[in-house]
Amino acid sequence: MNSNMSISENLKNIKNSLPEHxxxxxxxxxxxxxxxxxxxxxxxxxxxxxxxxxxxxxHHEMPKDIKWQMIGHLQRNKVKYMAHFVxxxxxxxxxxxxKEIDKQAKKHDxxxxxxxxxxxxxxDSKFGLxxxxxxxxxxxxxxxxxxxxxxxxxxxxxxxxxxxEQIKNEFSNLNSFFITLxxxxxxxxxxxxxxxxxxxxxxxCGSTMVRIGSAIFGSRQLxx
Numbered sequence: 001m002n003s004n005m006s007i008s009e010n011l012k013n014i015k016n017s018l019p020e021h022x023x024x025x026x027x028x029x030x031x032x033x034x035x036x037x038x039x040x041x042x043x044x045x046x047x048x049x050x051x052x053x054x055x056x057x058x059h060h061e062m063p064k065d066i067k068w069q070m071i072g073h074l075q076r077n078k079v080k081y082m083a084h085f086v087x088x089x090x091x092x093x094x095x096x097x098x099k100e101i102d103k104q105a106k107k108h109d110x111x112x113x114x115x116x117x118x119x120x121x122x123x124d125s126k127f128g129l130x131x132x133x134x135x136x137x138x139x140x141x142x143x144x145x146x147x148x149x150x151x152x153x154x155x156x157x158x159x160x161x162x163x164x165e166q167i168k169n170e171f172s173n174l175n176s177f178f179i180t181l182x183x184x185x186x187x188x189x190x191x192x193x194x195x196x197x198x199x200x201x202x203x204x205c206g207s208t209m210v211r212i213g214s215a216i217f218g219s220r221q222l223x224x
Contacts, residue, residue: 027213153190
């Protein structure tokens, strides 16, 4: 982020650079309300958080037309705290988690949109489901029986590397899989790949949703 640029200017520049079909998720994790308000005042309505409690607190304080998205790794026991308002859950990486989201959504008479997280990175530290498991879940009777969730697409995180060729391969493989699945399941219309460092590449590789934090809000001030 250019230190002379405001959040609203950064946001405007990024939005102007994005193709029309791309949904921008402003990653507001660790950012104060004032920063999010500036982005909101500049027209942004979709924000991504990676900690449920932080998202709950911000939802409570901020305008209610914001669409809050959970982009971090999900702890099943905390789904209940956001089930009444969360707009989209990105990192669903087990059937048990889907069942829990369905159970909590039902209590609020809601249908919660979810993305299944596919494992595309080489690192063991990245969460996600193998492609074959995703196919098995979507085809299973148990999944079809869940009426309060809707799987609307896939999410992936590339390997943390400077090798753009490798990142491109990982994104492209996921996009090919996504296209195959979306031809089979008409509810799948979202491919969430790409963050501040690699979103132009992700868009070239078929992304429909990018998660951008530091390029909007600046680098994190936290040093711990």
